[in-house]
Amino acid sequence: MADRVIIGKRSKWWNEETRLAYLLLFPAVFVLVAFMFYPIVYVFLMSFFNADKLGRLRAFSGLKNYKTLLATKEFWKVTGRSIIWTAIGVFSKTIFGLVIALLLNVEYRGRKFSRMLFIVPWASAVPISAMLWMWVYNPEFGLLNYTLEVTGLWKNPPVWLGKPISAFGACMWVDIWIGIPFMALVFLAGMQSIPSERYESAYIDGVNSMQKFFYITLPGIGELLMIATLLSSLWTFNDFNVIYILTRGGPANSTNILITSIYQYGFEWLKFNTASVMAVVTFLILSIVSIIYAGIYFKRERE
């Protein structure tokens, strides 16, 4: 009890302190309930009802919406694409992040400046970055294809956003590009907390750089790696802006992932049954990952 500010008696649970706490929490909890929990409950409800074009609930339909949607090829394609999007995205962000963190962990003049520059893709507004990339990818007037051709790196670069596979790859790259700096910063912070004696004794033992990386650096940032990948999975899975701005799910639906499909079904085609079932599926997937993240984070906080 000594670690708290004590006011009044704490004989009953409903005391002055509890009342004050609930009073202070009330406004925040109220808006969260009204504008976050209630909408989630509504989406769940909607997925079990027949909804009309205005999203009003008409008749209870049980699992019908789920059965209908789960029987479509489209749903599995989109879900699969979401998983591929997240898996490749997070993997690439981790690798790039590790490389940049290792580079930034070397001391030289101007290191702080390069650190600053590496952050720019994360610091920049995602919708604006996506619009810039749209121009970069322009096949005729864009500077990307021009530069690739002139430098001879790629003689016949694709019409990036025009064909299904290259469009998906192009979107994926923009998402990866945005996510790299966060990974790099977390890994860098982790690496800098590894005591330098470990490296020094390794140096005396004649250990090479590869071994240093795998036996000292990587284990040293192990738990952070876990937290960063979990967070990154959530963000990657949730990315709406990049795909919506670059391709709107096209060409021929080839870049739609769950998140963009929900929006399309809901706002463009007003098919609330489909949209709500997809939203519920997405919510469940995200909740699992969030709970794992929260669990690890809570454990760390206590230590």
Added chain:
Amino acid sequence: MKWRNRSKPFVIIITILLLLFMLFPFFVMISTMLKSGEGVYTSPPNWIPKKIMFSNFITVWTEYDLLGYFESSLIIAIGATIFNTLLSVPAAYAVARLKFPGRKTILYMFLVIQMFSPVVVVISLFKIIAGIHLLDTYISLILTDTVFTLAFTTWMLNGYFKSIPLDIEQAALIDGCTRGQTITRIMLPIAVPGLVTTMIYTFIFAWNEFLFALSFIKSRPKMPLTIGLYNFVGRWSTQWQYLTMSAFLALIPVLFLFYVIERRLVAGLAGGAVKG
């Protein structure tokens, strides 16, 4: 990590190459924003504009409604920042300093809902916003941006409040300060760095927000920057010199603010071991 000296030049070269690669779209932005209309649409394109048009800087303010978009974004972002602070400070104080049934559960909920996807709820949120007649208003965005940053800012502030020694507060209470006074006169001044972080975080979130604005705002004068710029993007004849110029101007404030909070943000997201 101590690298042997001879590998340093190698590290620097790789760093420069990687930076050129990572900053590519921004080089394109800077190259395009000073081009003329024909300069943008020449094939093959050039990196250095043939004709440098500093007048683009003026045109985006006068002929395009950039000022209006800036104004909307500012109102929304400042509104969300204030609203968020008003809600998160008391909530964070309660979970950091008071003992009450359900405290752990609430903390845990705050941590989990940080990750909720706006897309999952945007359909029903649209219905709610329409139901309370807030469609096409700044308030709709101030409200939703506040809600979707609230869990994170409360969680962060909770950490900052917890790190303030209890004695200071206890002494103030004994000296006859009320609870409210200890929060405003003792806790907040000490927690300023934390408060600055959460306020900037909310500001940036609202400034960059796209989905809610796309769904709730229909009239042009109320559009924030993200949507205003998005409307620049026509199918065939986007005037990229103006779009990139506007993008450049829109990015400057967020970049600056981001550097202020970047370290604390990483620490807040990654937890315990990373020091802010």
